Amino acid sequence: MSLYQLVLPVLALLSPSLAINSGSDFIGGINATTATLPYGSFLASISDTYPLSLRFLGVPYATPPLYDLRFRAPVALDTNSSTNQIFNVTTYPEPCVQGTTGSGDAGGAGSEDCLKVNIYTPANVTNMSKLPVLVYIHGVTNCYVYGNPANWPFDHWIQQSPNVVIVSIYYRLDAFGFLSHPSFTSLAADFHSVRSETSLGDLNAGFLDQITALRWIKSYITFFGGDPDKVTINGESAGGSSVELHLVAETSVSEGGEGALFAQAIAQSVYRTPLPTPKQQQPLFEFFASSAGCGTGDLASQMTCLRNASVSALARAQDNSTSSNFTGHYDACHPVVDGTLLTDYPTRLLDQGNFRHVPLIVGATTNETLSGGTNITSALDTYFPSLSNATLSGFLQEYPSSAFPNEDLRFQTATGDAELRCARTIIGSASSKFTNKTFTYRYNTANPTNSDTSLVSHAAENWMMFLGTNTGFNGTTTFTAQNSTEKAFASELIAYWLSFVRSGDPNAFKLSRSPEWSEYSASDRQRIILTQGLDLASDGTAFMSGSTSEVEGKTETGRCEFIASKVGEEQA
The missing domain is CATH 3.40.50.1820 (Alpha/Beta hydrolase fold, catalytic domain)
Incomplete structure (x- = not known):
């Protein structure tokens, strides 16, 4: 049994009063707010302020990156689960674990079980609508360290223009998403199906989260009324940087043989963050591991320790790493040039x-x-x-x-x-x-x-x-x-x-x-x-x-x- 199958019953909310229409993949209309996918149904909410917009908040797109999956590439959902389960996705999920803003605050809020998307659709959409799709990649003013898609809602966009579908992505941040070491793996095109302990860690895990979300959208956005061949990616700051990275990423890795994941791009205030090498990031890794109480032993022992550490210990370590206590040059967990997915600057x-x-x-x-x-x-x-x-x-x-x-x-x-x-x-x-x-x-x-x-x-x-x-x-x-x-x-x-x-x-x-x-x-x-x-x-x-x-x-x-x-x- 996969980790996702273990977590699935906790996430599912069975509603005996809600009828599932097995003859339609999507029940359109203002009073019918359930999207039915091959592996489950998702119950949406509708805003009193923006009645033309439906919200599916916190739809999982990958296996929760917990336990042995921490610091590794995302693993695709196990979609072999029962189709009679209903997921209540009517409230915003917890964001991915946050880092400090650098203003004297402590990070640490959020959850590791955060590989989800928020989907906003017109209230009358059907699975035959084939509407163009906007995919938003959030950013912040401090690299890839913090951010919460709930802070940038899209209900009013749909209310103004109820002829698009909008998706915003949660992806791992700071050390949880971008911890790097020269011995970590740069993954090939099949990374989304990796299920075993194949490496000590994987480079650019947070960016691979974004790619996995785009792959999920490619496969399933039709069930929410979207057209997978008319996807525009959009982001601001670190999100704009992400858009730039998607433009230059090696397609044989990012697409994995599935075809183009997007057809257009909007890049706002692109954060021209340096992309160091894993070797240049190694001092930051060593400082982070030591700050988390995992600085001794070989790399395998350190990674075992980091995977067993509490979220609070890791949050304190990543905050400490971005403070003046770390005197190295590369003092934030950036995407890196990994030679496979990101091959150059x-x-x-x-x-x-x-x-x-x-x-x-x-x-x-x-x-x-x-x-x-x-x-x-x-x-x-x-x-x-x-x-x-x-x-x-x-x-x-x-x-x-x-x-x-x-x-x-x-x-x-x-x-x-x-x-x-x-x-x-x-x-x-x-x-x-x-x-x-x-x-x-x-x-x-x-x-x-x-x-x-x-x-x-x-x-x-x-x-x-x-x-x-x-x-x-x-x-x-x-x-x-x-x-x-x-x-x-x-x-x-x-x-x-x-x-x-x-x-x-x-x-x-x-x-x-x-x-x-x-x-x-x-x-x-x-x-x-x-x-x-x-x-x-x-x-x-x-x-x-x-x-x-x-x-x-x-x-x-x-x-x-x-x-x-x-x-x-x-x-x-």
Whole structure:
């Protein structure tokens, strides 16, 4: 009996009052909220606020990565279980175990049994609907360390546009998802069927979770009204980084012979995180193991100890590893270049054309950076630990004081370009060589709850697109009410995004007040500036879009070319 079969009865909630229609894979309609898959049925909820949207919250896509499966690649579900079981998926599940935000808080909330998806569908969908699918990969401002899909709900997206299916993915974070060691395995295409102790650990387990979720979606989204051949992946920050990694990942491994897992991509504020080698991550592994009380003996003994350790002990160890107590260069559990799935740095693979040539939206916010302080070279050295002194000096020449009105803007631009914004130029330029459906943007409206509303900081669009969300500690968030103008701008953004999901073009189903979004190319670097507009009527019925177009400046393009040329040192 598999581990999943052992856990299954605990998860299942048998409801004698709910009839299962064996003649249909999906019971459509507002009063019939059960999706029936070949291996079980899932009971959804419907929101009083958004009655056009159904929510299936916490649908498992892989075996819980517990006990001997900890730190290993995800294992596909055992779908041979009885089909008469009903799973109550009407409330948000616990997120994956959280790491610290770095603001003095302790991580540790969440569960290891977290390999699940939330699925949002129109209330009247059927298994014959074949609606386009948006798959959202959550991100945070601190690499792959924390985040909870419940903080970015999609009920209101479906309410606005009840002609898509939306899926958000939970994946393992921090040390639980990205612990690395040179002796860990880089898995081949059959990783999803691995069921035995084949290795001491597997590299990039959290990223393999995302791939496993996409494979599950490929197999089962039809039962929720979606079309597996019309999947768009989308993510912001670490989620945007994940989208970039899916674009460049080796297809023979990620697809496993099942065909393309997605047909389009939206990458928001791509976190240009360095992808170290497993060898470069080894000092972090040793510090983590020691912090968890597992630092003695050979690697096999250490891994046995780590698999037997409590979640709280591991959570304290991963928090300790991201603090000043660890003095190594690579101080976070990143994805790594494993040589099999991720064969090189994304910037280099993009430049070589070794990526999926699919319709693409990519963009960034106006003022974002992930660094603090005033010293450009110190900040960049912390972010990209392998930069040489010569390259750091080169940055100061590319961003001279004379080019900026003040040093704050100089610091913000130099660090923000390297860490985030130049992904827009790097990915957009590569994409436009192979597809005439490449669109870029600059998001230009501040989060109104920030202390400094003159800056359009990292993740500002999340506040607008997700009901005023501001993430907090341990997977929590605070939703702030939006006024009519903000809601109108949010609807503009959602319309652009879902128009692209439906057609590969953000213009096809945009709001009538919204301007045309021009395509981007190396010869015509047009992009849209997404900006909040004006409320033209006191009753909230008429609005003017604030969005306009601009051309990426030659200075910006040149700086991004300089940054891209340092790929070997940045490892991004």
